[in-house]
Amino acid sequence: MMPQVLTIAGSDSGGGAGIQADIKTFQELGVYSTSVLTAVTAQNTLGVAAIYPMAREAVRTQLQAVGKDFRLAALKTGMLFNEEIIEETAKWIRHFNWRQLVVDPVMIAKGGANLLRAEAGAALKKELLPLASVVTPNIPEAEVLSGIEIADPLSRRLAAEKILSFGSQSVIIKGGHGKDEETAEDFFLHRDGEELLFRSPRIATVQTHGTGCTFSAALAAELAKGQPLKEAIYTAKRFIQAALSSELNIGAGHGPTNHAAYRKYGDERREMYDVEIQ
Numbered sequence: 001m002m003p004q005v006l007t008i009a010g011s012d013s014g015g016g017a018g019i020q021a022d023i024k025t026f027q028e029l030g031v032y033s034t035s036v037l038t039a040v041t042a043q044n045t046l047g048v049a050a051i052y053p054m055a056r057e058a059v060r061t062q063l064q065a066v067g068k069d070f071r072l073a074a075l076k077t078g079m080l081f082n083e084e085i086i087e088e089t090a091k092w093i094r095h096f097n098w099r100q101l102v103v104d105p106v107m108i109a110k111g112g113a114n115l116l117r118a119e120a121g122a123a124l125k126k127e128l129l130p131l132a133s134v135v136t137p138n139i140p141e142a143e144v145l146s147g148i149e150i151a152d153p154l155s156r157r158l159a160a161e162k163i164l165s166f167g168s169q170s171v172i173i174k175g176g177h178g179k180d181e182e183t184a185e186d187f188f189l190h191r192d193g194e195e196l197l198f199r200s201p202r203i204a205t206v207q208t209h210g211t212g213c214t215f216s217a218a219l220a221a222e223l224a225k226g227q228p229l230k231e232a233i234y235t236a237k238r239f240i241q242a243a244l245s246s247e248l249n250i251g252a253g254h255g256p257t258n259h260a261a262y263r264k265y266g267d268e269r270r271e272m273y274d275v276e277i278q
């Protein structure tokens, strides 16, 4: 049977991030996608025009509907927006005993819009991170969660340790916002002390809308297929590398990545998408 996965996230009318990125990624990687909508955004590649959060009850009944019928092998969260949506999400993840949770702590869209209310950060740490197999902040999100400014590998490690103290099994601080012009480097730290770097050549493109959503969805898909965490991260990094490498040139701003590229070109461009693990 096809592994079943769930994304709990916001809708991006522009189709490059959020629920839409997640479902495309799940489909490409061969898992069955269910989805719980937390908010509707009016958004395109230029920015977010409006946000309409779902009522608590709407989130609850979607989670119940999924939980009563599907057997989830993994799940991810994206944009959760406010405290009540976070509380409801955590409650039903515990209720259904869902495992292999990837938490992408989405906070700010590329254009600057707030996708998580500032006061909801505490609920994210308290309610959701203790349930997570892995949490995947980008550098600004890792700084907010940890309260540590990330300037070099040492401060990045300290920030990762601080984030682990909130209870997740592991953390990946993604390097898309890093200063290195040559490489995009993702730092992984597990509670058991294992630490790894996943490094790939940095692609010079502005078409980066939804990279984080796509990465965390690929990670959840691979976990659902039974891949160990390290292999799942490796594939997710290759998936986003492929998606960034073959530009779609859609929209006038930060365009979407190409979710079809990994499946289409994965084998013939194996070297191009290769990711170094250190």
Ligand SMILES: Nc1ncnc2c1ncn2[C@@H]1O[C@H](COP(=O)(O)OP(=O)(O)O)[C@@H](O)[C@H]1O
Pocket (backbone or CB within 6 Å): 137, 138, 139, 174, 175, 176, 177, 184, 185, 186, 200, 201, 202, 203, 204, 205, 208, 210, 211, 212, 213, 215, 237, 240, 241, 244
């Ligand atoms: N220009 C780029 N070239 C190669 N990889 C990138 C680039 N930008 C982001 N990535 C990768 O995409 C994933 C998402 O990273 P990041 O952009 O930091 O997250 P977010 O979209 O949440 O801000 C990471 O695996 C990161 O290394």
Ligand SMILES: Cc1ncc(COP(=O)(O)O)c(N)n1
Pocket (backbone or CB within 6 Å): 009, 010, 011, 012, 017, 018, 019, 041, 043, 078, 079, 106, 108, 109, 110, 115, 208, 209, 210, 211, 212, 213, 214
């Ligand atoms: C609905 C929604 N969710 C998440 C993001 C973040 O996107 P990114 O992956 O580029 O950080 C977004 N722009 N819109």
